Amino acid sequence: MSISCVILAAGQGTRMNSDLPKVLHQVAGAPLVVHTMKTASAIGADRIVVVTGHGSAAVTSTVQAWEPDALTVEQTEQLGTAHAVQQARSALEGVTGDVFVLYGDTPFIRAETLEAMRAARRDHAVVVLGFEARDPGRYGRLKMTDDRLEAIVEFKDASPEERAITLCNSGVICAEAENLFSLIDAVGNDNASGEYYLTDIIAIANARGLTATAVVCDEAETMGVNSRAQLADAEAAFQTRARAEALENGVTLTAPDTVFFAHDTVVGRDSIIEPNVIFGPDVTIESGVRIRAFSHLEGCHVSRGATVGPFARLRPGAELAEDVHVGNFCEIKNATIDEGAKVNHLSYIGDASVGARTNIGAGTITCNYDGVFKHRTTIGREAFIGSNTMLVAPVTVGDRALTGSGSVVTQDIPADALSIARAKQVNKPGLGKRLMDSLRARKSAKKEH
Numbered sequence: 001m002s003i004s005c006v007i008l009a010a011g012q013g014t015r016m017n018s019d020l021p022k023v024l025h026q027v028a029g030a031p032l033v034v035h036t037m038k039t040a041s042a043i044g045a046d047r048i049v050v051v052t053g054h055g056s057a058a059v060t061s062t063v064q065a066w067e068p069d070a071l072t073v074e075q076t077e078q079l080g081t082a083h084a085v086q087q088a089r090s091a092l093e094g095v096t097g098d099v100f101v102l103y104g105d106t107p108f109i110r111a112e113t114l115e116a117m118r119a120a121r122r123d124h125a126v127v128v129l130g131f132e133a134r135d136p137g138r139y140g141r142l143k144m145t146d147d148r149l150e151a152i153v154e155f156k157d158a159s160p161e162e163r164a165i166t167l168c169n170s171g172v173i174c175a176e177a178e179n180l181f182s183l184i185d186a187v188g189n190d191n192a193s194g195e196y197y198l199t200d201i202i203a204i205a206n207a208r209g210l211t212a213t214a215v216v217c218d219e220a221e222t223m224g225v226n227s228r229a230q231l232a233d234a235e236a237a238f239q240t241r242a243r244a245e246a247l248e249n250g251v252t253l254t255a256p257d258t259v260f261f262a263h264d265t266v267v268g269r270d271s272i273i274e275p276n277v278i279f280g281p282d283v284t285i286e287s288g289v290r291i292r293a294f295s296h297l298e299g300c301h302v303s304r305g306a307t308v309g310p311f312a313r314l315r316p317g318a319e320l321a322e323d324v325h326v327g328n329f330c331e332i333k334n335a336t337i338d339e340g341a342k343v344n345h346l347s348y349i350g351d352a353s354v355g356a357r358t359n360i361g362a363g364t365i366t367c368n369y370d371g372v373f374k375h376r377t378t379i380g381r382e383a384f385i386g387s388n389t390m391l392v393a394p395v396t397v398g399d400r401a402l403t404g405s406g407s408v409v410t411q412d413i414p415a416d417a418l419s420i421a422r423a424k425q426v427n428k429p430g431l432g433k434r435l436m437d438s439l440r441a442r443k444s445a446k447k448e449h
Contacts, residue, residue: 001096001097001098002046002047002095002096002097002098003043003044003045003046003097003098003099003100003118004045004046004047004048004049004092004095004097004098004099004100004177005040005043005045005047005048005049005099005100005101005102006049006050006051006085006088006092006099006100006101006102007033007036007037007040007048007049007050007051007102007103007104008051008081008084008085008101008102008103008104009021009023009033009050009051009052009053009059009103009104009105010051010052010053010054010056010074010075010078010084011023011053011054011078011105012053012054012055013025013054013105013226015226015227016226016227016228016231017228020055020058021054021055021058021059022054022104022105022225022226023059023104023105024055024058024059024062025225025231027107027225027231027234027235027238027263028235028238028239028242028261028262028263029262029263029264029280029281030066030262030263030264030281031062031066032104032105032107032225032234033050033059033062033063033104033105034062034066034263035107035108035263036102036103036104036106036107036109037050037063037066037067037070038263039102039109039110039111039114040100040102041067042111043100043111043114043115043118045100046097047071047091047092047095048067048069048070048071049070049071049072049073049088049091049092050063050070050071050072050073050104051072051073051074051075051084051085051087051088052072052073052074052075053074053075053076053078053084056072056074059072059104060072071091073087073088073090073091074087075087079189079195079196080189080193080195080196080197080198081101081171081195081196081197081198081199082184082187082196082197082198082200082201083195083196084198085101085180085184085198086181086184086196089181092177092181095177096176096177096178097176097177098118098121098174098175098176098177099174099175099176099177099180100114100117100172100173100174101171101172101173101174101180101198102172103171103172103224105224105225105226106170106171106172106222106223106224106225107223107225107234107238108220108221108222108223108234108237108238109129109170109172109217109221109222110217110221113129113215113217113221114172114174116215117129117172117174117215118174120174120213120215121174121175121176123211123213124210124211124212124213125175125176125179125205125210125211125212126149126173126174126175126179126180126183126201126202126205126210126211126212126213127173127174127175127212127213127214127215128142128149128152128169128170128172128173128202128212128213128214128215129169129170129171129172129173129214129215129216129217129222130142130167130168130169130170130214130215130216130217131167131168131170131216131217131218131219131221131222132166132167132168132216132219133166133167133168133219134219136163136165136166136168137155138155138156139155139168139169140152140153140154140155140168140169140199141153141155141158141162141163141165141167141168141169142165142167142168142169142214143162143165144167144214147213148211148212148213149202149212149213149214150202150203150206150212151202151203151206152169152199152200152202152203153199154191154192154197154199156192156193157191157192167214167216169199170217170221170222171198172222173198173201175201179205179210180201183201183204183205183208184196184198184201186201186204187200187201187204188200220237223237238261238263239260239261242261242265243256243257243259243261246259246261246267246273249267249269250269250270251267251268251269251270251271251272251273252270252271252272252273253273254272254273254274254275255274255275255276258275258276258277259273259275259276259277259278259279260277260278260279261279262279262280262281262282262283262298263281264281264282264283265279265283265285266283266284266285267285267289268285268286268287268288268289268304269287270287270288271285271286271287271288271289271290271291272289272290272291273291274290274291274292274293274295274309274310275293275294276293276294277291277292277293277294277295277296277297277309278295278296278297279297279298280296280297280298280299281298281299282298282299282300282316283297283298283299283300283301283302283314284300284301284302285297285302286301286302286303286304286306287304288304288305289302289303289304289305289306289307289308290306290307290308291308291309292307292308292309292310292311292312293309293310293311294309294310294311295308295309295310295311295312295313295314296312296313296314297313297314297318298314298315298316299315299316299317299318300314300315300316300317300318300319300320300332301318301319301320302314302320302324303320303321303322303324304322304323305322305323306320306321306322306323306324306325306326307324307325307326307327308320308326309326309327309328310328311328311329312326312327312328312329312330312331312332313330313331313332314326314331314332315331315332315333315334315350316333316334317333317334317335318332318333318334318335318337319335319336319337320332320337321336321337321338321339321340321341321356322339322340323339323340324337324338324339324340324341324342324343325341325342325343325344326343326344327342327343327344327345328344328345328346329345329346330343330344330345330346330347330348330349331347331348331349331350332349332350333348333349333350333351334350334351334352335349335350335351335352335353335354335366336352336353336354337349337354338353338354338355338356338357338358338381339356339357340356340357341354341355341356341357341358341359341360342358342359342360343360343364344360344362345361345362345363346362346363347360347361347362347363347364347365348364348365348366349364349366349377350366350368351366351368351374351375351376351377351393352366352368352376352377352378352379352391352393353376353377353378353379354379355379355380355381355382355383355399356381356382357381357382358379358380358381358382358383358384358385359383359384359385360379360385361384361385361386361387361388361389361405362387362388363387363388363389364385364387364388364389364390364391365389365390365391366391366393367390367391367392367393368393375393375394376393376394377391377393377394377395377396377397378395378396378397379391379396379397380396380397380398380399380400380401380415381399381400382399382400383397383398383399383400383401383402384401384402384403385397385402385403386402386403386404386405386406386407387405387406388405388406389403389404389405389406389407389408389409390407390408390409391409392408392409392410395409395410395411395412395413396412396413397409397412397413397419398412398413398414398415398416398417399415399416400415400416401413401414401415401416401417401418401419402417402418402419403418403419403420403421404418404419404420404421404422406422407419407420407421407422408421408422409421
């Protein structure tokens with residue numbers, strides 16, 4: 001049976017105090033709506049429809065950048081959740097099977113939870129996701145009789161007895177496609193807000209002799225993000241979970257609270273992550289890697305046995321082979337560093353290929369940008385690049401070649417050659433002292449005035 005997901009992402013999020021649509025604010029390097037889309041993909045959704053509203057163009061652009069096959073529809077008037085789901089009707093024309101209603105500002109619903117809802121859907125027409133709230137506050141309440149869900153009552157419409165219920169509504173619903181839209185057709189707006197509540201379909205289903213039930217999840221899964229403070233809480237919750245999973249999977253974190261993961265970070269077992277390491281999106285670390293303190297990685301791949309840092313930066317396109325060493329205050333961007341090579345001190349390697357077992361001396365720079373175009377540097381195997389070498393791309397350094405310290409290399413270097421590309425040193429006896437004496441005198445004269 002097919003699965004479709006409708007993700008509601010039309011809200012303005014006024015409490016964010018932002019020009020950016022609420023669902024585009026990021027947790028762990030990905031927009032909130034993308035977290036929900038990833039969950040939809042994890043359960044094998046055949047069709048994902050995102051209902052946009054405020055900032056529709058920006059949300060649509062983000063959705064399609066992350067998942068080109070996802071569909072978007074716009075809710076031009078904010079008339080409630082049932083009205084929002086109704087906007088997806090045309091996008092789901094002819095679709096059969098289960099439809100989940102999810103939320104773009106609720107990023108932590110687990111795929112396993114949705115699978116449990118789908119299992120319950122075999123015996124009921126509608127399944128709602130609920131949670132036991134520590135502080136029920138203004139959440140809608142789930143009225144249950146045994147395993148039957150009688151109704152969802154919004155807080156502002158609830159009696160004192162109904163407000164005493166602690167089983168609350170997350171908003172997530174699963175129903176068969178045809179049933180879902182048939183029930184929505186019957187929803188009215190005779191309530192305190194004058195809106196069309198999706199929650200009303202439960203009472204309508206029961207009146208039609210269709211049963212409804214609730215699946216209960218941990219309250220943490222239902223965390224919604226409506227303010228900057230809640231965004232910070234969501235980031236903290238994600239990081240806490242990601243750190244726990246890393247430790248459980250055999251990764252050593254020497255100071256877990258100081259390590260920050262992205263939504264898609266992969267770290268292999270027996271790797272060691274030292275304090276104050278930050279992972280941006282699209283990073284894969286293989287087993288047995290050591291990432292030293294205060295390093296920042298994004299868009300890169302680090303192979304088994306490599307060491308990175310401290311104070312290193314790996315930017316998108318950095319590819320480190322096995323047993324590579326990238327040391328302190330080095331930056332690697334769009335470059336491949338082959339097996340056993342070393343870039344240990346104060347160097348920038350960008351748009352380059354570095355061969356196996358090559359040593360890059362301190363202060364080496366690949367001068368890859370001419371102000372308009374990027375150019376590539378190729379360094380062969382077992383080469384030795386002397387400290388403070390400037391490699392002006394495009395340029396090739398052959399296997400086992402050497403450069404003298406302080407060289408500015410503008411031409412290709414053949415294999416096995418030594419290249420020295422620096423101006424002849426000239427010593428002027430006594431001139432250094434005379435120059436410094438003159439400068440100090442000028443400084444003293446300025447102070448006297």
